[in-house]
Amino acid sequence: MANEQIKVTINAQEFEVEKGARLIDVCREKGFAIPSFCYYADLALQASCRMCLVRIEKMPKLQTSCTITCTDGMVVTTESEEIEKAQRGMVEFLLANHPLDCPVCDRGGECELQEMVFDWGGLEERFTERKNYTPEKFLSPIVANDAQRCILCKRCTRVCDEWMGEDAIEAGGRGAHTVIGTYGGWLNCSQCGNCIEVCPTGTLLDATYRHQARPWELSNTTTTCTFCSDGCQLALGSRAGEVMRSVARDRYVNGINGEFLCIKGRFAHPFVNHEERLRTPLIRYKKGGRLVPATWDEAIRHVAAKLREVKAAHGPQSIGVVGSPRLTNEANYALWKFAREVVGTDNYTATEAFTLAPFFENLGAPLATHRDIRHAKTILLIGGEPEELQPLTGRQIRQAVRNGGAKLVIINSVPIRLKEQAALFLHVAPGSEDAAVLALVAPGEAEGAAAKLGVAGEDLARASQMVSETEGDVVLMFGGELSAEAQAVLAQMPHAFGEREGRRFLLHPLPLFNNSVGVHDLGLMSGAMNPLEVLDAAGDSLRALYVAGSFLPAHLEGRADALAKFDFLVVQELFHTATTEHADVVLPAASFAEVDGTYTNNDGLVQRVRQSVPPVHQSKPDWGITSQIADAMGVAFNFQMSASAVFREIAERVGPYEGLRYPLLKDESEPVQAKHALAGRRDLSGEMEALRASVREMTEAGEKTEGTPPVGHELFKLGTLTGKTPQFHLLAAGNPKPASVLVSPLYQLTIDTGLQSREAATATGD
């Protein structure tokens, strides 16, 4: 039903607006500028800066438009001498204690306070008293703080509380001596930096970038984050071929994440220009010999000759091809094409943690976008830990509950932090998540399932009832804990619950990598082997292997020597890893900041990756390397050295991407969703039987995992990429508070390197 429309008059013009709309939003939407500092859409109201003043007829004083909802017949004036005088007075007060140090402030040139003062011009400062002084200090290895620049808008404290659920930063002191800080003087939070991003002044600053560049020196490139499957849009700021910072400010970008980024998206970019990047192609001419630098021509010729040799001796199926969910769709498509059309092998796969094939084959409802999650009425989360592994999804869930009144049902073997927001948290036995899926689709079997899960039967019934009785959107989410059968059954759950007017089901998988959905869509995951089978077949049925990216530490666990068994191993990578250790040829690949392409996120949105800096050293885009090897083996890919030509071919050959082109994907504020085919109601008797059998085999619930894992236990893990940001080493080592908060902790703390390598071994491979 359309919302009721009412009439309001703004500056003598009449408009029809939605009843209950916020006046500041309506004025701005209709083109009337309203200054503000503390108002921030979709956060709780603060109403403290008094910049958004307007005159409303029949109201005695000027009113703050951020606190007023429109009523029928309202007559509003936004510009007058009286209003401007009051606003100028507010700015004069804000500047009473503000230092005049714009030339040395990192925010200078993109500061909202500076802009406001410049816009008005001629602002006189009549205060002659000495200003308060507080020294610049560090609140963590990543957040620096110059408290005297604060205008107390409290955007930072609200995002920390409402987006992050952390409440780590607060205002302390009184009156003119109020400062933003934290309990104990040191932030033990997830270090997302969102408080820095939303701060309108230079009070909270990025300690990894501070004093390194001025905003006007940077070229900003809108691109997609290369870490988790949420696919946040970000602006990479580069200067002279070097990535200096990553921000999500909506003055540059207005993507699915607004101004939100997590620690990885915002601070883990130093790997791009890191000194350890592979510089040239490397060839090991003899097993056991050294890798020696070579030219691209030599390396490509060598790879082509060796692959031809293996194919002639052992047949095409003796060659394996392995892609990666971290690479672009273009890179993975080129690998798939190489496997099928150049080698002619079925033995291709990707270094993915779990396959989404059963989910997509049985997709009973559309994928939920992050916007859908924010406005959902019920969210059912089985397994997973979005606040650590898909932080944007975590934020959307939290805001759906806190700011939107959604009901959250969590079924998890770990008491994850999000349980604080849950209307119902079912703490289940480790490894029993499949039983919850069975109970939800087959209520008759709920009692037996409850015993395996270790929860009360009535709690399972309540979860089912909350889903069933929802008016509005229900989002079903799942993590990597579910088996293939359970994934299939969950994907069909919308059919199991049946149709009901006013209720819509949406599905949201939680894979781990930036292009997990893309690598599935492009078919690389449907080869004849999975990554473990590839390693097990090394030196046996598989004699040569071509890998783009690296195997996950979990794949190599217990198979450390597998890679040494191939007659020929070629790896294209950014850095030396455990996978390149036994390679016969190592090819330097370009990172996400150096290439054009696309990633498909967990919403199914196909988003652009754009080149921000030229390829570092001699590196090349992965798809370009693959097509050069193909060429040397006698098959022309005809990509004409252009990523858009690769994507055009994807759009011609891959169903869900049909008809897409780069120009259609250019506006990040209108992202385009891949057309994943929906499956009608399927006969799942085979999957249900397998599910029942696996649940029967589960032991009755025993001990459960107690204790909520600490903030950052996944986010701070050191991987190949995150380990290149020095601050991550301090965080991974427990974020110790240094002796002095006035000096960067990087210069005060030396972390045990043994600890770093142990952490790297357990990381998911970022």
Ligand code: SF4
């Ligand atoms: S970095 Fe993130 S979690 Fe830490 S205080 Fe800032 S907003 Fe809060």
Ligand code: SF4
């Ligand atoms: S630190 Fe920044 S965001 Fe926080 S209250 Fe001060 S000015 Fe506002």
Ligand code: SF4
């Ligand atoms: S939530 Fe995911 S996509 Fe967004 S910034 Fe963090 S790692 Fe990147």
Ligand code: FES
């Ligand atoms: S924006 Fe309305 S009081 Fe600050």
